[in-house]
Amino acid sequence: MAETTTSGEATNGRSSTLPEEFLEQWRDVAYNCFSSGHKFCREVCPVTQVTRDERFTPTAFHANVIAMEKGHLSIEDVAEDYVNCTMCGACELRCPNTLFTGDFYRFRQRTIDVVKAMRAFAVEQGIHQKNWQRWAELTDRWGNEPVLGWTRETSGSKVRAWAAGLDIPTGGETVLFADCEAAFKRPSVPRSVALLLRACGVEFGLMDQQWCCGGPMWETGYVDIAHKMAEHNMIDWRKTHTKRIICPDPHDYITIIEHYPPLDENFDEFEIVLAVDLIAEAIREGRLELGTPVQRTVTYHDPCRLNKRLGVWQSPREILRAIPGLTFIDVDHVTQWSYCSGAGSNLWVEKPELTAEISRRRIAKAQELPGVDGLVSACPWSERPLTEQGEAVGMDVFDIFEITAEAAGFEV
Amino acid sequence: MLVFRLSAQRPPKPERVTDVVVTRLEHVLEVDPDLMRKHVAQQDIPNWDMHRIVSARWEHIRDIHEQWADSIVLAGEGSELGAGPPEPMGET
């Protein structure tokens, strides 16, 4: 029950002031930032590193809520500012309100949720970002995101095409959730995961009609479409009594565990697992043998949703260290709080040049490491811009499952 | 391993530590929730997220040390607080 201050009426002819429900939910989080304003979030923010613009800082994202409550700013003034965020989570983790006292008070910074809420509010007010709107419409129409462009349909009926020849059954107790980007754009990733899981002795099926997890819809403000995706997916799981969902892509994992439970009172039926943890465990327990040397010198990119948002950084390193022949030059995961590919929350769809620059800088950091000519990531979304920037300078970009499958003797 | 089960995310009941501090998760202290009833409401933070914050804090502290010096010298002694206050030393 939040403390209410005097709510600003629409002043200066500004329209679309924040409704009271919005303020009730976000005022305290906004003031938790505004009452401090010390900006520890800034230097770790990949967008701020490139733009240096205070409008796009986590500080501004919270201050705007106060400014809008007081009638100084309207959604028209700020909607486009909120595009500039990859939702990497560095800010809300690094903020002392989380890092030092978030657990003590059971109250942490939630910049990502504030940005989601503001983007959704903009959409509700009819303010759309052109490409995001189109992206959402096509996702709604096709069931999966238009990751192959505006005209190549990515329907639920085509989403299993990557599995051709693998004879994976439909449904069952354990299901592999392959993610739109991976399934359509980088099929070597789910193929690698499937082969590795089999080699570990994990039995699994694929959904009958996998739809987008809904994550980017929640992230860009198209909440109704997100709900539709989520509900469809849960119905699909229940059709074959699925209990366990394996996620190779941390975007799906975090979307499912954060957004699905409020939509379904029986969500506790499901167990959600990260593929990277499963594979690391299998290697540790001797159930997966990596016998084929991979003679490369690589470094690892901590994907934001895995490292910053979930705190998962050990499993991928364990896997890489188990690959024979591989020279692995590590950069620790705390330094990587300030790293990002720039792909998150579909930033690249609306601001490709910003994502490109964030990725270019990430590749440049890898280049600084002695002898490194390969960058391994564990997130297909990051691999899209990283691969593009890497090509320009001779840095190969791998997904962790691709390189592990190679070490397991598979050709993908 | 980060296996997510919704029912495993709800924190246990709090146990009192001091008049203003409680504990639910092992080694994690929390403010008495009664102190957050009037003005600022607590959030619903799942157990995995609490653990993430606590771990991240220690990892951050290690990182800070590494930025400023190659190694940490310790006195090699644990806490003396259990010994209670010092003997009175006369007029101070």
Place this chain on the structure above:
Amino acid sequence: MPGVIAAGVLDELVAICGEDHVFTGRSALFNRARVPAPFPVHRWEEHIPQAVVMPTSAEQVSEVVKLANRDGIPVVPRAGGTGLADGAVPLRGGILVDVKLMDQIHEIDLEDLTVTVGAGINMQTLNRALAPHGVIYPDDPASYPCSLVGGRIGTNGWSLLGGRYGHVRDLVLSFEIVLPTGEIVRVGEGGGRKCRKSSVGYQLKPLFIGHQGTLGIVTEATLELVPRAECEFAGFFLYDGFEPAYQTMRKVARSGLSTLTGVMFFDPEKVAYLRRDDEAYIEVPDWVKAVCGISLYGSRCEVEPAVGEVMRMGRELGGRYIGDEISSADWACRHDRYATPQHGRTRDGQVVLMSWHCEDAALPISQMPAVREKWHQIARRYVERYGIFDDWGMFAYTNAGFKPWGDVLMEIDLGLWEPRMDEDNWQAFVSLKREIAQTVLEHGGTMSAAHGGTRAGDAELVPTEMGSAWDLMKRVKRMLDPNNIMNPGKQMLDEAYEED
């Protein structure tokens, strides 16, 4: 509220900086009005600039400043906007010159141990780039992860490691600054960009270090590099009263240990404040009333023997050691030990969100006990009267660069219930600040060791504090900034332009 900037001026700014780097949108203006709270949010509109430019070169800054001079438009330099004295808060609209895009590392010189950077770079970002070379730029304020080099120069910044490595004024070798009339000049030790000490020419560097943006805009700086220390040590000792902790602090501060980096002190009110929320890992028994912390940096051959001496001194007057784990962790947290808003409590103990006012006086160490008592009396009055304040205790730290024995940075931390901000509460805050600052002056101190005297509550007292030097300060200001365009209204310097 300042009016809209003239269209002609806007066109000229675009011609200088490029249209992508000139902003007049409301969110651009409102999000550059403020530095860390407390802030008079009810008067937000009074503090927005009229336009923002983000230049990428000293030449662009120079052209902008010349234009402003020509037309009498205020200029407000802004680096990080992380200061605690409102130095980068516009008072009269104008053109805000945001230097953050000038954040490149221009040169790392490992031979002569210097690094040359744009004013818009952050020290932690810089040090991460320097890490592979085994060197650091040892400017380490509590805002280390977020403040920028330009602001550090502007505020004559204070560093946690100052006792060992010096403060900003010891660490900045030379810099490029655009004067209020637009000339680009380089100031340093004589003419040597990388020299540390010269007796040629006037010592102009110190004039601009701590000018709070009133004498120009720094665009580039050449900084000191030091080899990263082989080791660090921190020990925290707990005492059953103010006096033994205070005497320990004095003793250690004058111990002559060459690796001594700082001695810090928490008073009983500070301990009480820490006890009520424990920052999730420090449990403090009731008998503990004060804390003394001691840090060492240097080579192992020096630090290890010194540790024994520190442990002896820490315990000599009854101190109990808090233990290795907490000592080293707590020391690491010093680097960003900001008071988070949830430390705020109402009088009935409920958690509320409070902004943090940190009064950062410097005083001769002998004055610590008396000033502390007066400060808490003042705070008590305001806490009882207004219901929006909270006393978070007193903290002290050895102040001078390389000389820990003489004076202390003495800080009282006060919480202010920021969501309750209105004019009455803001004036109460200003009044509280003023009383605290007044006390400092009465005891021969300076109101601010680190942040600056540019916030209301301190600013009015700058002439008093400067005393006989005030007139000289005004003359310098007027000479360098004849049209009073450079961060006007700060530190009472409008007085420089009043006719006698």
